Amino acid sequence: MGNPTAKFQTSMGDFEVEVFADKMPVTAKNFLDLARSGFYDGLHFHRVIKGFMVQFGCPYSKDPESPRAGTGGPPHGTIRDEHPADAKLSNEPGTLSMANTGQPNSGGSQFFINTVHNAFLDWFTPGQSKHPVFAKVISGMDVVTSIESTPTTPGDRPVTPVQVTKITVSDG
8 A cells, every 4th residue: 555645726726745654654644634634725825935935734824815824733733853764855846844933843734845955954964944854746746836936925925825725635
Protein backbone atom coordinates (compact mmCIF):
# COMPACT_ATOMS: atom_id res chain seq x y z
CA MET A 1 0.00 0.00 0.00
CA GLY A 2 1.36 3.44 -0.94
CA ASN A 3 1.08 6.84 0.64
CA PRO A 4 -2.21 8.77 0.69
CA THR A 5 -2.82 11.56 -1.81
CA ALA A 6 -4.74 14.79 -1.40
CA LYS A 7 -6.45 16.63 -4.25
CA PHE A 8 -6.74 20.40 -3.82
CA GLN A 9 -9.62 21.99 -5.71
CA THR A 10 -8.84 25.71 -5.94
CA SER A 11 -10.32 28.76 -7.61
CA MET A 12 -7.34 28.64 -10.01
CA GLY A 13 -7.45 24.90 -10.82
CA ASP A 14 -6.62 21.59 -9.18
CA PHE A 15 -3.41 20.00 -8.00
CA GLU A 16 -2.62 16.77 -6.20
CA VAL A 17 -0.01 15.88 -3.59
CA GLU A 18 1.46 12.67 -2.21
CA VAL A 19 1.53 12.82 1.60
CA PHE A 20 4.60 11.13 3.09
CA ALA A 21 2.85 9.17 5.83
CA ASP A 22 5.61 6.58 5.63
CA LYS A 23 8.43 9.03 6.42
CA MET A 24 6.70 11.83 8.35
CA PRO A 25 3.89 10.11 10.28
CA VAL A 26 3.16 12.83 12.87
CA THR A 27 3.09 15.76 10.43
CA ALA A 28 1.30 13.74 7.73
CA LYS A 29 -1.39 12.53 10.15
CA ASN A 30 -1.95 16.09 11.35
CA PHE A 31 -2.47 17.33 7.77
CA LEU A 32 -4.60 14.33 6.75
CA ASP A 33 -6.85 14.58 9.82
CA LEU A 34 -7.45 18.29 9.16
CA ALA A 35 -8.08 17.69 5.45
CA ARG A 36 -10.50 14.80 6.08
CA SER A 37 -12.41 16.84 8.67
CA GLY A 38 -13.02 19.67 6.16
CA PHE A 39 -10.91 22.13 8.19
CA TYR A 40 -9.12 23.45 5.07
CA ASP A 41 -12.20 23.68 2.82
CA GLY A 42 -13.02 27.31 2.03
CA LEU A 43 -9.71 28.76 3.24
CA HIS A 44 -7.55 31.07 1.10
CA PHE A 45 -3.84 31.28 0.36
CA HIS A 46 -2.88 34.13 2.69
CA ARG A 47 0.80 34.61 1.77
CA VAL A 48 2.22 34.38 -1.74
CA ILE A 49 5.83 35.30 -2.51
CA LYS A 50 7.00 34.82 -6.09
CA GLY A 51 10.33 33.02 -6.24
CA PHE A 52 9.83 31.55 -2.76
CA MET A 53 6.55 29.88 -1.73
CA VAL A 54 2.75 30.01 -1.30
CA GLN A 55 1.32 29.62 2.23
CA PHE A 56 -2.01 28.17 3.31
CA GLY A 57 -3.91 26.72 6.25
CA CYS A 58 -4.80 29.57 8.60
CA PRO A 59 -8.42 29.31 9.82
CA TYR A 60 -8.71 33.12 9.79
CA SER A 61 -8.11 33.08 6.02
CA LYS A 62 -11.70 31.94 5.44
CA ASP A 63 -12.13 35.72 5.15
CA PRO A 64 -9.28 36.61 2.76
CA GLU A 65 -9.34 40.21 4.00
CA SER A 66 -9.01 39.32 7.70
CA PRO A 67 -6.08 41.08 9.37
CA ARG A 68 -5.66 37.88 11.44
CA ALA A 69 -5.05 35.68 8.36
CA GLY A 70 -1.71 33.98 8.90
CA THR A 71 -1.90 34.01 12.70
CA GLY A 72 -4.15 31.03 13.50
CA GLY A 73 -3.85 27.32 13.95
CA PRO A 74 -5.93 24.19 14.29
CA PRO A 75 -8.51 23.61 17.02
CA HIS A 76 -6.40 20.81 18.56
CA GLY A 77 -3.31 22.99 19.03
CA THR A 78 0.23 22.40 17.86
CA ILE A 79 2.18 19.25 17.01
CA ARG A 80 5.66 18.19 18.02
CA ASP A 81 8.53 18.80 15.65
CA GLU A 82 9.33 15.78 13.53
CA HIS A 83 12.92 15.30 12.41
CA PRO A 84 13.46 11.60 11.58
CA ALA A 85 17.03 10.75 10.63
CA ASP A 86 15.83 8.60 7.74
CA ALA A 87 13.66 11.35 6.21
CA LYS A 88 15.98 14.16 5.23
CA LEU A 89 13.55 15.59 2.68
CA SER A 90 14.72 18.94 1.33
CA ASN A 91 12.48 21.96 0.67
CA GLU A 92 12.60 21.47 -3.11
CA PRO A 93 10.14 22.96 -5.62
CA GLY A 94 6.70 21.41 -5.20
CA THR A 95 7.23 20.15 -1.65
CA LEU A 96 4.84 20.97 1.18
CA SER A 97 6.48 21.97 4.43
CA MET A 98 5.08 22.65 7.90
CA ALA A 99 5.03 26.32 8.84
CA ASN A 100 5.74 27.31 12.44
CA THR A 101 6.34 30.33 14.63
CA GLY A 102 10.08 29.71 14.86
CA GLN A 103 9.63 28.19 18.32
CA PRO A 104 10.01 24.44 18.93
CA ASN A 105 6.87 22.31 18.52
CA SER A 106 4.80 25.17 17.07
CA GLY A 107 3.56 23.60 13.82
CA GLY A 108 -0.18 23.31 13.41
CA SER A 109 -2.42 23.76 10.39
CA GLN A 110 -0.37 26.17 8.28
CA PHE A 111 1.99 24.92 5.62
CA PHE A 112 3.66 26.23 2.50
CA ILE A 113 4.42 24.91 -0.94
CA ASN A 114 7.98 25.65 -2.02
CA THR A 115 8.21 27.09 -5.54
CA VAL A 116 12.01 27.11 -5.59
CA HIS A 117 14.63 25.07 -3.72
CA ASN A 118 14.65 26.57 -0.22
CA ALA A 119 17.39 24.38 1.29
CA PHE A 120 18.01 26.99 4.01
CA LEU A 121 14.62 25.94 5.49
CA ASP A 122 15.62 22.27 5.86
CA TRP A 123 15.50 21.01 9.43
CA PHE A 124 18.83 19.20 8.94
CA THR A 125 20.87 22.25 7.85
CA PRO A 126 22.48 24.85 10.13
CA GLY A 127 20.40 27.89 10.96
CA GLN A 128 17.23 28.96 12.72
CA SER A 129 14.54 27.93 10.24
CA LYS A 130 13.41 24.34 10.59
CA HIS A 131 10.54 23.29 8.35
CA PRO A 132 9.98 19.57 7.77
CA VAL A 133 8.74 18.47 4.35
CA PHE A 134 5.70 16.16 4.56
CA ALA A 135 4.30 16.01 1.00
CA LYS A 136 5.02 16.78 -2.65
CA VAL A 137 2.95 17.94 -5.62
CA ILE A 138 2.55 15.01 -8.04
CA SER A 139 0.26 16.70 -10.57
CA GLY A 140 -0.86 20.25 -11.26
CA MET A 141 2.38 22.07 -10.45
CA ASP A 142 1.34 24.53 -13.18
CA VAL A 143 -1.58 25.54 -10.92
CA VAL A 144 0.81 26.15 -8.00
CA THR A 145 3.00 28.24 -10.33
CA SER A 146 -0.07 30.26 -11.35
CA ILE A 147 -0.93 30.87 -7.68
CA GLU A 148 2.68 31.94 -7.06
CA SER A 149 2.43 34.40 -9.96
CA THR A 150 -0.82 36.05 -8.91
CA PRO A 151 -0.47 39.79 -8.14
CA THR A 152 -0.15 40.52 -4.42
CA THR A 153 -0.55 43.42 -2.01
CA PRO A 154 2.46 44.85 -0.13
CA GLY A 155 1.60 42.32 2.64
CA ASP A 156 2.03 39.35 0.23
CA ARG A 157 -1.71 38.63 0.01
CA PRO A 158 -3.20 37.86 -3.39
CA VAL A 159 -5.07 40.87 -4.81
CA THR A 160 -7.68 38.42 -6.13
CA PRO A 161 -8.20 35.86 -3.36
CA VAL A 162 -7.20 32.27 -4.18
CA GLN A 163 -9.48 29.81 -2.39
CA VAL A 164 -9.18 26.08 -1.77
CA THR A 165 -12.79 24.97 -2.10
CA LYS A 166 -12.11 21.35 -1.10
CA ILE A 167 -9.34 18.89 -0.30
CA THR A 168 -10.15 15.26 -1.00
CA VAL A 169 -7.92 12.57 0.55
CA SER A 170 -7.44 9.17 -1.10
CA ASP A 171 -5.71 6.41 0.81
CA GLY A 172 -2.69 4.88 -0.93
